[in-house]
Amino acid sequence: MDRAATATKIAALIEPFNKKGVAISDGSTFAGDLEFDSLTVMDFVAAIEDEFDIIITMNQQAEIETYGQLIDAVVRLQG
Numbered sequence: 001m002d003r004a005a006t007a008t009k010i011a012a013l014i015e016p017f018n019k020k021g022v023a024i025s026d027g028s029t030f031a032g033d034l035e036f037d038s039l040t041v042m043d044f045v046a047a048i049e050d051e052f053d054i055i056i057t058m059n060q061q062a063e064i065e066t067y068g069q070l071i072d073a074v075v076r077l078q079g
Contacts, residue, residue, distance in 0.1 A: 001078055006052075007071045013051055014067075017044050026068030052078060 001009075014024060017040055022033050030036040036044065045056055048070070054077040056064075064070050 001075070003071060003075050006075050006078070009051060010048065010067075010071055010074065013047050014044070017047075024067055026066065026071070028067040029065055030067075030070075031065070048074065054078060 011024060014034075017036065018024070018034060020035065022028065024034075028034060030041060030044075041061070045061060049055060052074055054074065056073065056077065060073060064073055
């Protein structure tokens with residue numbers, strides 16, 4: 001799956017977690033812009049893993065701070 005298709009799927013998955021209706025861009029941060037707490041991050045990561053049939057390790061999660069970084073990571077993990 002290419003980056004654009006992956007971004008579209010992730011955008012749909014993020015909607016229920018985007019409680020404040022923040023406009024999402026590649027530079028949007030999960031902790032700052034979206035104000036995700038640790039439980040929200042865990043739930044969101046689980047949704048991503050289920051949708052794309054991938055595993056995002058704790059080390060990988062620690063390196064992903066923005067929406068764009070998440071898209072790139074998911075594309076890489078899909079091969």
